[in-house]
Amino acid sequence: MTNATETNTHPATDGPTTLSLIVVPLNAFLMGICFEACTSALLISGYRLYQILAAQTRKESPFMTLLIVIFNAGAMLSFIMSVVVFLPLTEHNCIGVDWFSNFIWHVYFVTFNIFVLYKSYIVTDRNTVYAVAASLAFLYRIAWTIPDLVWTGGIWDSEKQECNYHFSHLAGFHYTIADIICDVVATAGAVTMFLRPENRSLGFSSLWIQLVKENVIRSVVTLIVNPIVMYMNLAHLDSDTMTLVYMSQNYVYVRMLNLELYFKEARQATKVSTHLTSDPPSRASVGVTAAPLSQITISSKKN
Numbered sequence: 398m399t400n401a402t403e404t405n406t407h408p409a410t411d412g413p414t415t416l417s418l419i420v421v422p423l424n425a426f427l428m429g430i431c432f433e434a435c436t437s438a439l440l441i442s443g444y445r446l447y448q449i450l451a452a453q454t455r456k457e458s459p460f461m462t463l464l465i466v467i468f469n470a471g472a473m474l475s476f477i478m479s480v481v482v483f484l485p486l487t488e489h490n491c492i493g494v495d496w497f498s499n500f501i502w503h504v505y506f507v508t509f510n511i512f513v514l515y516k517s518y519i520v521t522d523r524n525t526v527y528a529v530a531a532s533l534a535f536l537y538r539i540a541w542t543i544p545d546l547v548w549t550g551g552i553w554d555s556e557k558q559e560c561n562y563h564f565s566h567l568a569g570f571h572y573t574i575a576d577i578i579c580d581v582v583a584t585a586g587a588v589t590m591f592l593r594p595e596n597r598s599l600g601f602s603s604l605w606i607q608l609v610k611e612n613v614i615r616s617v618v619t620l621i622v623n624p625i626v627m628y629m630n631l632a633h634l635d636s637d638t639m640t641l642v643y644m645s646q647n648y649v650y651v652r653m654l655n656l657e658l659y660f661k662e663a664r665q666a667t668k669v670s671t672h673l674t675s676d677p678p679s680r681a682s683v684g685v686t687a688a689p690l691s692q693i694t695i696s697s698k699k700n
Contacts, residue, residue: 420637427644431651432476438655439469461657464512468654471505472647478502482562488553491560495551503542503572509650510538510579513619517586517612527586534582538575544568573627580620587612611660615653622649 442465449459478498486494514531521527545568551560626646629639 420641424637424641424644427641427648428476428479431644431648432473434651434655435469435472435476438651438658439466439473441658442466442469461512461516464508464515465654465657468505468508468512469651471501471508472651474501475505476647486551486560488555488558491551491553493551495560495562496546499549500546503546506576506650507538507542509619509654510535510576512654513583513612513616514579517583517616520590520612521586522590524586527582530582531579531586534575534578538572538579541568541571541575545572569630570627573623573630577620577623577627580616580623583612584616584620587616611656615656618649618653622646 442462446459446462446466449455449457449462475498478494478501482495482498514535518524518528518531545565548565548568549563551562553559554561623646626642629642634642
């Protein structure tokens with residue numbers, strides 16, 4: 398199978414169309430909302446990470462919080478680069494700017510995959526079968542991220558004195574499939590725990606069920622969005638519409654991962670409620686060992 402590429406020249410030389418006059422403001426509006434959400438989440442999670450690392454007695458792992466920090470920082474850089482690549486580029490910065498734009502975009506999405514897969518891994522009580530499936534899904538994503546970083550990027554046209562952007566359809570198809578597979582694996586892990594007979598004895602508002610619900614919501618929503626984006630990509634829509642489609646996908650990813658900052662408050666409320674009730678059913682009482690809650694504790698503020 399050969400590597401198919403598509404070449405786009407930026408900045409665009411054609412005059413504005415009616416569609417672009419509608420889509421471009423919408424795209425800018427969505428980007429602004431995403432950037433604001435990422436900025437707020439970055440400040441909250443960054444401060445929380447500092448608290449965790451500075452604490453004399455570490456009560457929780459910094460790993461999940463670090464992922465949120467990396468995700469939001471990567472998303473903000475990705476949004477900035479999506480504007481920079483449409484500026485007139487020169488022979489000296491064409492390749493570097495386009496490559497970095499693609500690289501930071503992959504960092505942003507790969508971090509999301511790590512987050513949802515690892516969160517479901519905790520919810521499944523570190524199940525070995527799930528760990529193998531999640532590892533294979535993630536390796537598939539990395540296996541097509543690397544070729545895309547080689548095949549996709551800017552090439553300077555010395556005759557026309559312009560920077561052309563080459564997109565690999567082959568790599569793009571496979572890493573999108575990999576994102577979907579990661580969502581499927583994460584969703585399957587969370588749903589399986591949700592439906593296990595021993596969990597049915599737990600209250601619907603119990604802390605453990607709350608954790609499972611979080612993963613189901615996050616994974617299912619992204620599982621719905623990615624095939625839609627892939628279908629629109631295969632439909633060969635115009636670049637203005639596809640830009641809006643991708644920015645909508647970015648918005649969903651930003652909101653879904655940063656829901657963790659809200660879910661943290663919900664978990665805290667559930668823990669308080671549990672302490673106020675008289676010995677509610679626990680996972681230990683039904684023969685299942687729960688993963689330490691410290692490994693999924695992220696922030697105490699709502700985004």
